[in-house]
Amino acid sequence: MKEYDRVRLIVEKEKYVKYGVHKGMDGWICDPRNIDGCWLVCFDQDGPLPNIADIAVKEEDLEVMMGI
Numbered sequence: 242m243k244e245y246d247r248v249r250l251i252v253e254k255e256k257y258v259k260y261g262v263h264k265g266m267d268g269w270i271c272d273p274r275n276i277d278g279c280w281l282v283c284f285d286q287d288g289p290l291p292n293i294a295d296i297a298v299k300e301e302d303l304e305v306m307m308g309i
Contacts (some may be wrong), residue, residue, distance in 0.1 A: 242280060242300060243274040247307040250284075250298065257302075260294040267306055286305060 242250065246269065250257065253264040255291040261284075262268075268284035286293060 242270060242305055244270050246305050248282060248303040249306050251289060251304050252302045259296045260296050262294050262296065
């Protein structure tokens, strides 16, 4: 995984749910650094709507949908 990859959350965990992020949601890696096995992921919405959350997500909880 790397910065700007489009990723999908593949688990449902309380630590993500408290930010409004659920299994099956997609976002993009918005920081080039992997810190302690986590990526900073921006979970966005289509169109001009605000982002849902920018949170650290464990790499094993993500799958790459599309890379650049």
